[in-house]
Structure formats: structure tokens, C-alpha cells
Amino acid sequence: METWYLTTWIVKDAAMPSHKGSDLDYQQLRIWSILSVTYFRCDREQMDYTNGDLDLKKQIERLDAHYRRLVDSISEGVAVVTLDGVIASLSPVFERSGWPTSQLIGKHIQSLIHPADLPLTIERLQRLSNGEQVPPGKLRLLHRSGEYLPVEVVAHPEIEEGKVQDVWVLVRDLSKDEQLAKQQAALSQEQSHVRSLLDLIRAAVNRARSPLTVVNLAVYRLLRQISEPIALSTVESIELNIQHLVQLIERVLAMAELDANRVHFAFGPVQLNQLLHYIGITMCPLAEAKKITLTLKPADKLPAVRADELQLYRAIKEVVENALEYTPENGTVTVCTFRRETYGVVEVQDTGIGIAPDLMPHLFERFYHFNLPTFGPEKLGLGLPIAKKIVDQHDGTISVVSASGSGSTFTIAIPLYSS
Numbered sequence: 001m002e003t004w005y006l007t008t009w010i011v012k013d014a015a016m017p018s019h020k021g022s023d024l025d026y027q028q029l030r031i032w033s034i035l036s037v038t039y040f041r042c043d044r045e046q047m048d049y050t051n052g053d054l055d056l057k058k059q060i061e062r063l064d065a066h067y068r069r070l071v072d073s074i075s076e077g078v079a080v081v082t083l084d085g086v087i088a089s090l091s092p093v094f095e096r097s098g099w100p101t102s103q104l105i106g107k108h109i110q111s112l113i114h115p116a117d118l119p120l121t122i123e124r125l126q127r128l129s130n131g132e133q134v135p136p137g138k139l140r141l142l143h144r145s146g147e148y149l150p151v152e153v154v155a156h157p158e159i160e161e162g163k164v165q166d167v168w169v170l171v172r173d174l175s176k177d178e179q180l181a182k183q184q185a186a187l188s189q190e191q192s193h194v195r196s197l198l199d200l201i202r203a204a205v206n207r208a209r210s211p212l213t214v215v216n217l218a219v220y221r222l223l224r225q226i227s228e229p230i231a232l233s234t235v236e237s238i239e240l241n242i243q244h245l246v247q248l249i250e251r252v253l254a255m256a257e258l259d260a261n262r263v264h265f266a267f268g269p270v271q272l273n274q275l276l277h278y279i280g281i282t283m284c285p286l287a288e289a290k291k292i293t294l295t296l297k298p299a300d301k302l303p304a305v306r307a308d309e310l311q312l313y314r315a316i317k318e319v320v321e322n323a324l325e326y327t328p329e330n331g332t333v334t335v336c337t338f339r340r341e342t343y344g345v346v347e348v349q350d351t352g353i354g355i356a357p358d359l360m361p362h363l364f365e366r367f368y369h370f371n372l373p374t375f376g377p378e379k380l381g382l383g384l385p386i387a388k389k390i391v392d393q394h395d396g397t398i399s400v401v402s403a404s405g406s407g408s409t410f411t412i413a414i415p416l417y418s419s
Contacts, residue, residue, distance in 0.1 A: 077171035080158075083129045085109045085122070088166060096173070098144025114140035114148050128157045128167045138174065150174040191260075198260045205253045212249075216242050251382040254314075255366060258389045265311060265393055269304035269417040272337045272344050275313050279335060283320050291329040294320075297336035305344035305414040307394055312414065315390040318383040319348045319398075319410045326408075327352035343396070343413040350409075355402040363400060364388045387412075 077096075080089035085108050090101040104112070113121055117139035124134045134155060140148035154170040219239045226232050257263050276298050287294035305312075316335075323333045331351040338345050355363065362368045366385040391398045394414050402408035 077173075079169040079171065081109060081125070081155075081167045081169055083125075083164065083166065085125055094171075097141060097149065112142045114142070116140075124155065125167065128155055129164055131157055131159060131164050133157075141171070150178055194260050198256045198262065201253055201256045205249050208249055212242060212246055216246075248382075251386060254386055255382050255389070258386065258393075263311065263393075265308040267306055267308055267394075270307040270309045270312060271302070271304055272346055272414075273298040273302055275309070275316055276335060276337055276346070278313055279316060279320055282317065283324065286321070287324055287333065290324060290327075292324055292327050293330075293332045294324075295332065295334045297334065299336070299338045302337055302339055302344060304417040305394075306417040307414055311390050312394065315387040315398075316346055316348075316412065318387040319346075319412065322383050323348050323350035323352065323408070323410070326350070339416075340413060342416050344416055345414075346412045348410040348412075349407065351407045354404045354406045355400070355408055356404040360400070360402070364398075 077093040078091040079087060079094070082088050087105050087107055087109060090104055092101065094101055094104060109121065109125075110118055120137070121139060124137065127134050136152055136154045138150065138152050141151050143149050150173075152172045152174055156168045156170075157164045158166050158168055216239065219235055219242065222235045223232070223239065226235055254263075276296050280294070280296050284294055320333065320335060327333055327350045333348065333350045336347050336349075338347070364384050365381075367381050388398050391412055391414070396412060396414040398410065398412050400408055400410050
């Protein structure tokens with residue numbers, strides 16, 4: 001009597017081990033539904049088929065080919081290990097270890113496992129040989145380069161007629177997981193460093209504010225009492241530089257807060273024309289002091305944009321202040337609003353010195369020294385980077401068109417508000 005072995009694929013939900021807390025819980029059902037194999041022994045003489053309707057041998061070959069395709073298609077490595085610990089079969093995924101599978105088949109697992117992991121592995125294999133279920137574990141496998149790769153292993157005893165025949169092993173490479181964990185740890189450490197640095201900057205700023213306020217008050221009193229032109233000019237210069245220092249400190253703190261994501265953005269409907277009104281109130285005195293004409297051109301019936309009102313105002317203010325900084329006396333700075341498709345736009349155009357093409361790529365870099373003539377105290381180079389950082393948080397864009405000697409046009413585009 002001739003006997004054939006038919007390989008059949010079934011889902012073995014009940015037999016699948018469940019170990020809560022394991023990284024492999026989420027995929028065990030998928031893997032074991034593919035890999036669980038039940039062997040049915042069929043007596044060829046007792047099978048009822050007529051006229052060659054069922055060619056058993058061809059069906060077995062088809063199923064075997066199907067099995068191979070399934071095993072080869074999954075990203076995890078699949079191995080069959082004998083009860084003695086000898087590798088009987090491997091999927092092609094194992095060639096990522098640098099070894100051809102033909103060189104690994106027939107070897108004992110101890111030749112590939114890190115010595116420190118071997119005792120526990122042998123103990124787990126013994127338990128599997130007894131038909132026990134073991135939880136997923138981690139060990140290190142030898143790469144052909146001599147290094148050991150961290151892997152996670154799920155093993156399952158294959159039982160036929162009440163006896164364990166061999167052990168199916170699913171192996172997942174943890175190298176990328178460990179690399180990601182290291183990157184996350186480094187990022188966490190860097191974030192901690194940034195927070196500490198931010199706290200230091202904040203403390204320094206708070207300590208600097210008090211003496212600067214006292215000095216500024218003293219200068220204000222002196223200005224009211226001094227009438228001599230030379231002395232008055234000197235005190236006015238002191239006042240201007242104190243204001244510049246205060247602004248510098250505030251910008252350093254603002255940049256640090258934005259970098260550390262410590263700025264809370266309360267998004268809602270914001271009217272750009274209202275922000276334009278605020279710009280006029282705060283910037284007109286500065287423009288008048290510099291003898292520059294500041295012109296505001298709000299659009300009619302402009303829809304609201306989705307923004308944090310205070311932060312977007314700051315971004316626009318930084319751009320307008322930059323335009324005033326690089327525009328000479330009797331120049332003009334024009335600020336207008338309009339709609340462009342699904343964006344609300346603020347455009348700041350000046351008749352200043354313009355920007356050379358080689359400087360354009362560095363325009364939004366912090367602390368970049370442009371070596372350009374200014375018409376006031378030299379700036380640190382944080383205004384435009386702050387504006388860009390804020391605009392980016394609004395999913396908006398900030399761009400500039402300029403040429404040396406012909407002024408500049410900055411354009412801020414913010415998505416319209418949608419309920």
C-alpha cells in the first residue's frame with residue numbers, strides 16, 4: 001500500500017501561543033496562519049477519484065510550491081530546527097546575515113548563537129521538544145562579518161500524531177529597532193539639553209531685564225533734565241542702544257522658545273487687516289523717526305486666516321521692522337493684504353538697498369552676518385528667522401523677491417480659516 005503526504009495550510013488560532021507584552025503579539029496570528037502545517041496521511045487505495053480528475057502528486061507539488069512562496073514572501077526569517085538543534089531548513093531572508101542558506105543548513109544552532117545566549121536557547125529548545133509552548137525571546141545571531149545581530153525569536157513545536165517532530169522558528173531582526181531606540185534616546189537627551197539651555201537663557205534674560213530697566217529709567221530722567229546739545233545727543237544714543245539690547249535679549253529668548261517648541265499656538269480665525277492696523281500703531285513712530293513713509297493698504301472683504309493672532313502679528317512685525325531697517329531716509333515701506341486662492345497674503349515692499357543674489361540663500365539663517373549698510377544699530381540677525389519659524393508653524397510660506405539696489409518684497413501667505 002502506497003502512502004502520500006499532503007501538506008495542508010490551516011489557521012491554528014487556538015494552538016497559537018499568546019504572550020502578552022511581547023513585541024511579536026501583533027503579528028503572531030498572521031505568521032502562524034501561514035506557517036502552521038498539518039500533515040494528513042492518505043491511503044491512495046482508499047481515495048475515491050475517477051478518470052484522473054485529481055492528480056494527487058501534482059496537487060502535492062502545487063501545495064509545496066505555494067508553501068515555498070508564502071515562506072519566501074514574508075519579511076521575517078523562517079527556520080525549521082530538529083530536536084537536536086540542527087538547522088533543517090531556512091528561508092532566503094537569512095542570507096541577510098551574510099551566509100548562504102546552503103552553508104547554514106545542517107549546522108548546529110550553537111555555531112550561530114552568541115555564547116552568552118546559548119544556555120537559555122538550549123533550555124528553550126528542550127522545552128519545545130517536550131511539546132511545551134515558550135514565550136518569544138531575544139538573542140544574538142552571528143553575522144558573517146563577525147558581528148552579532150540582535151533578533152527576536154518565536155518558536156513553535158510541530159506535533160504529528162502526538163509527537164514533536166521538529167521546531168518552527170520565526171526570527172525578526174531587531175537591528176533597526178535598536179538603532180531607532182538609540183536615536184530616540186539621543187533625541188531625548190538633546191531635548192533635555194535644549195530645555196536646560198532654554199531655562200538658562202530665560203534666567204539670564206530675567207536677570208538682565210531688571211538692571212536694563214533701571215538704566216533706561218535713569219536715561220529717561222536725564223533726557224528731561226539735560227539741555228546741552230552734546231550731552232543730550234550722548235544720552236539719546238545711550239537710550240537707543242539700551243532699547244536695542246532689550247530687543248536683542250527678547251529675540252534670543254523668543255528663538256530659543258520656538259526651537260524648544262515651548263510656544264503655544266492658539267489657532268483660530270484671524271483678520272489680517274486687524275493685524276495691519278496693529279502694525280500701523282506700533283511701526284509708524286519708528287518709521288517717522290527714520291523719516292520713512294509707511295503705507296498700509298488693506299484689502300476689502302478679506303476672509304479670515306487660520307492663525308495665532310499674537311504670533312502671526314509678531315512675524316509680520318519682524319518683516320516690517322526689517323524693511324524699515326534697510327530702507328534709507330525718504331524711502332517707502334508699503335504693507336498690503338490680499339487673497340491668493342486659499343491663502344491670505346501680507347506683502348511688505350520697500351525701496352531699500354535690496355539683497356544680492358549670493359545672500360538670498362542665507363536670508364533666514366539665524367546670526368548670519370550680511371555685512372550690509374544699516375540705518376540704525378547693527379542687528380543680530382534673528383528677526384527674519386523668527387518670522388519664518390512662526391510662519392512655518394502656521395503651515396504657511398514666506399518668500400522674498402529682491403535685487404541689489406532695487407528694494408525687496410517679502411510675501412507671507414497663511415491658509416484661510418475653515419470651520
